Amino acid sequence: MADPATGFVRRIGPFQATAINMSQMCGIGPFITIPLMVGAFRGPQAVIGFVAGAVLALADGLVWAELGAAMPGAGGSYVYLRQAFQYRTGRLMPFLFVWTAMLFIPLAMASGALGFVQYLGYLWPGMTRTQGNLVGLAVIALVVALLWRRVENIARITTVLWGVMILCVLLVIVAAFTHFDPGMAFTYPEGAFAVTTSGFWIGFAAGLTNGIYDYGGYNTAAYLGAEIKDPGRTLPRAIVFSILGIMTIYLLVQIGVLGVIDWEEMTKEDSPAYAAVAAVMLERTWGPTAADVITVLILVTTFASLFAGLLGGSRVPYDAARDKVFFRSFARLHPVHRFPVLPLLSMGVIASAGFLIGRYTSLMTIILLLMTVMVIVQALAQIVALTVLRRRQPGLRRPYRMWLYPLPSLVAFVGWVVIFGYADKNSPGHHPIEWSLAWVGAGCVAFVLWAAYEKVWPFGPREISEEYLRDGEPGSGSGDRPGSGPGGGPDGEADGDAGPDSREPAPA
Template structure:
């Protein structure tokens, strides 16, 4: 873990390299590296990936279309094709289920508006981490980063990789034959490694691929919606005759249903992780959000309407892959299309997730909350290669953890708390920094409503699922000693500094990477 003086960012710690000479490129142990960054005195040279600017820094390669593709790529993922049953299972009524899908979309749009203000007022990559650090300081930001890097991100990567693998391998096994777990894990591992390599070495290819996959996902959902509409036009509307009959009224179960709905919308804040790579972020960040969220909400509500028209609530609850069950019932010989589209969606969602979350790891290291070697950038590809490799390794470890889904359950409420904390920063900055430059200003009631609703969704599960909440808090609390040892403890022994220096030096040579050039 690195040291970082938040009060005196220009402080300098001299390190010893294996040769006992001046530190090599990018070995500064504080948050503001004063060593060369790999660009020397020549700030312009030929052969840059984007222009004649050869400075080692993240390049602005993302436009409006790529921004929309990133948001849709993460949100759509594979969840809407696999498990919308979480809502209907809790509320037991078709009408109530659709109401929750609408309200979850509206809540996501309200939150996204707040992130548009935060992302343009604080135009830094890192998303929630950057906003919590700016508003509430080092420890809360570190704990969010701890949960995200150790639990949220690698477990999600592992689950998305396993989802892709299961849909690719299923056609090779008979209906009653279970896919070997080792085969799923191996294919998921290969997929994660391949996409990490693609995001490390071919950023342009990755973004173009996301654009294509985005339209593929939309086409798949439009297909489901059209089939559902045709089904209803043929007179099959019996599932909607008494939409609110026997609906659940227990606040705890309704809150859990909202969690399922909101989880399916998760990802609307991921473009904020890559603000520094977005061209004209003051325009393209809010525009991408304004385009994506209404589109997602409309598609999700219509897709769930189609599911509920074709399948009964009992059939939805019993299905492990609702889109496949849907296709088998109404598409006949063409039902094979659905598994292919789900596999493509899972593949694209995993690629976007790997790309965006690696930037949060990179920014955390740049601020001294992660090892210094993770704040380096490839001098050839201008991507955060060490961070990508680090997250890849953690994701591979999660593939062999038997209780990976349980870890996400434990951490989901904690993650919601940090999202609430990020949005509350809008209110905090309005009070403490009234003159702060804000290219976009949302009405004050928007963050207030979001924070109140999130607080309700956080408090209710404390009584409904106290064990899960306790485990989530415990996982977060485990990060506190690491914070004090890695970040606060300054007088580290010389042998430890030498070890960190040697490791950083070796990784620099291995990845051909250097610290970011911050000069303009």
């Protein structure tokens, strides 16, 4: 039955949560970013990018694991930022997160659709730009149509698509290593590891950006926290297992491809290996027929990634609207299938617009823009939120606590700062840093106008809502209450004296 507090039902189990994460992570990403990463590093040492991306993903994933297990509500980061920063800035941070998420989540979908059309070009060499545009828009529309149903049916679809994804990458890995040349994969150009030069670090930042873009999605299940069974146990495991699994897959894929195709060939933009490196590798190892078949599987894998991304992302504005931190019409669920209607449709429209923009600029432009927008409000602010909550809400029930705290937080913080700081140098002339700051600045202006209309801070009292400190009985099943299950041991019992939500004057 639906939780009366949220309208959601906890139906997604551990395997399905891990499958949702992995489906979002292993989409078209590595198949389109290997040439970009090799070009950034100027050699097969580009594997450093995937390793660095895995380290950042795992460190940041542990932040998500602790926060998601303690506060398993719909919306993920929105919930965590709302709880952590309400004491000083009211609703500003959750508002800004939803504001930026309405851009970076659809842009991630748009980049996947761009990759889909790029690989389709291998099977359809005569495809025109207009035809490619129509195909990409149709793919996004189909994703929206398939999500127009009950979440337990979606979980089954995702599990099937996850199986196709695993089959696809395994075939790519096997094909590469049956014709593997170690000399190609492990012969590095002069100065490849000259860490004292600025060029190395610019390339490293670009590789790290592409690497974490490829790993993006390890947090998808956290956005569905209100629909996860036993979230205190399920969410940390789904995050860690999906990152470790995809890390292994990505390293094998990149090393295998570098052992078949010369790295200089895949960096030339007019080369077929630049547009569809996996398809070209398969053609040279198993022949054209096998390349065509596995390219179809790559397209299915890409579709699965778009599917999982929009599934989780559409829950973000819903939870914000339900708490009156976003337009109230976004809080409506479908009366029968219980999914957020307007968030799903609006993100589909924004993704379509982002796809068309990417078609007339470049894939790297879209990747850098979505990454810089995401870093400011989600990545960095969420790391700070974990520490703030440990101090502000020590009685919060934490079924999982970050291993080696605060080391993973520090590693993640430094990694995100490197990505943001080098973004302009890796996209000359496009100014992703300035555009991202402008978008956040516009969000601040929008918040002031909205807060004045709603009479909330800074035009009214702060609203302190510590609902996760209340009703902390394990297994309560509430969509906005702490999850149950023996994760890593509770951090403390719930505070039974927290009292009801309060409106209190801002301290002087």
